[in-house]
Amino acid sequence: MAELSIKKKRPKNLDLTTIRLPLPGILSILHRVSGAGLFLCLPLLLWLFQSSLATPESFATFKAVAAHPLVKILLLGLLWAFCHHFCAGIRYLFLDVHMGVDLESARLTSKIVFAVSIALTVILGVALLW
């Protein structure tokens, strides 16, 4: 009982405006956001994939749609989402087998994930979209 009442008095800070999420925490929530974003855009991506493969005419439509600046920005965003989800996902797979679990490595690998996914987005974005 004593323990319970002490627990109740412990200060809580759930004020989202003052909580500073550490880097691995930001990585984690962005992994969720990127997964959800990719899921929501699956119809668009499947449609683009279909158009690019079906007929020469649909391929031309695909090229025209993908050349629109707004579509390019959206696709660049999805490309980042994929790269981030991919790199962060691989980091999770290593964590699952207990590699890189200590605080120092967890922070270091978070930095690597951000650096690699942003670099990949820029390289692939330039190569594929521009």
Add this chain to the structure above:
Amino acid sequence: MVNRIVVGAHYGLKDWIAQRATAVIMAVYSVILLAAVGALGPNTFEAWRGLFANGFMKFITFLFFISLFYHAWIGVRDIWMDYVKPTGIRLVLHVLTIFVLVGYAGWAAQILWRL
């Protein structure tokens, strides 16, 4: 899984493993696709279509899609379970998620097998 009383319920281990297995399949496929695109540089319709019309590519692309939809089902279901507490709404969202993903699987098969 540890220290649980066995009541016949599933604790999600199977889904957890499936999400990891599908993640590995997708990761490997991404690297193969990137390598193929990098090596062949398919920038005409014929070359692009030819890439996926190849039997091996078609097979692993389909495997990728099926992994993707299974992976997304587990992931999106986890997200619903975290944020949507009323059972009725959650159930509806789960069913809708399954419906769209099964539909996408049919769609993906159709795209690939018309090549």
